[in-house]
Amino acid sequence: MIHGLILKTFQVFVEDTYGTTTWDEIAAEAGLDPPNFEAMLTYEKTMLRTLISSAETVLDKPSTQFIEDIGTYLVSHPNREGLRRLLRFGGVDFIEFLHSLDDLPGRARLAVPNLDLPEIELIDEDPAHFVLNITGDMRSFSHVLVGVMRAMADDYGALVLLDHKGGTSRVQQIEITLVETAFAEGREFELSQPGEQAGEGV
């Protein structure tokens, strides 16, 4: 089974990026009726593959292009502030964030016990070069991760080069070259959730 959170993410990404009409077309192409996923339910494992190939047909582009956009969308779209915050808990700078990626599947499971993500292993070759090994049977996840890292680098104000090296069906590799950690002013991150009333005094 595949967690509805993954499929729902795909759905809201399409809706927010290409519009609800496009989503309805993709859902129809995938034979999804009603054209809606529930984030807290689980679905047949084949659904993700069906969805991706339907999106390729409707959007008329290879999946790698829009799947990477999902990662960027997840972190940087105004509707999705939650995940950016959760990822920023991983570290105070981009390098710490990279190291926290090893824990990502574990952290995800802490929040959603039945959410299975591929295993991630960061290898630091030298202070500016990293390789990320992603092991699991959800190949598209590595492309999402490229988008996530790209957006998080922006968020931290770091300048990085990301290169998806492909790999086998089980293990995918991403090369990360850190050009500059403090390239630009990153976005603010407060531990406390925005919208919570700050108390008086102090």
Add this chain to the structure above:
Amino acid sequence: MKSTAQILRGLCPMHVLIDEEGIIHSVGPTLHKLQTPKLIGANFLEAFDLYRPRGVTNMAQLLANEGRTLYVRLRNPKRTQLKGVLVSDGAGRVVINLSFGISVIDAVRDYALTSRDFAATDLAVEMLYLVEAKSAVLNSSLHLNTRLQGAKTEAERRAATDGLTGLVNRSALDQVLDRLCRSGQSFAVMHMDLDFFKQVNDTYGHAAGDRVLRRVAQVMLEVTRTDDTAARVGGDEFVLIFNGLVNEVRLGAISERLIGRIEQPIMHEGQACHVSASIGICINAEEGADPDVLLERADQALYASKRAGRAQYTFYDPGQEDGNSGEGKALAGE
């Protein structure tokens, strides 16, 4: 070489280092950020409100609690609660290491703390992460539950409703009857069958028939009270249940009103459709009655009305329980 105070500052951002008099010599950087009045040089027991264990007013009492969990409040408007533990080096220096405990979520907000305000080994940031992730997930679940609840209510309503007329259907009627029979309440069951409905259907078509059924349903709802039950149980068959109403005169009057209003011409696409209704009534005043028996009795009375020439009502007469009820015997009203 680093001093003890330097090491403590590096490892324990919320420690307090005091001497045997209780005078504060150094504090960790995060604690320094929280407490606006000057801490260095102040007396620990005056600078902090130690509220558990109770009754600790001097250094000797404080030192007696070495190794136990201490609960203190900051003496500032936030009154932030901290927990801590005290260790004495036995040579006049005492370290009290503090942490936020469960108040960490408020503290992070109140003092705009960042990851760097916590020791790398402190699980505070992980806890904040979990709280935020869990509330997002919980929210998602709550939304789903609300949607499912709405869908469930709607499905139940639809399962209990006759789609054409909006009256309750047979299975919902059975539930109402079961409940009433078990409760031992008195009530009346009225079985109503339309007269000449087939002619309307045959002459003007099904759309006209549907129009008639909807109109009849409307009349039934207008003539009954809100806690009565009006059900459509077959093509042109209806059952009414009158909760607590067993008075034959009143039931007779209601039947007459029903028949009279149903006999008003019902317009469909310029055509006047004429139908009437035959009614059989069974009164139940005994406890533990069998719903099927009651329906069967109302049905017998209905057929008495039909045989007596339609467009009338009849009360069930126990005297004809197992007979071919003769027309004269049923109490026919018109």
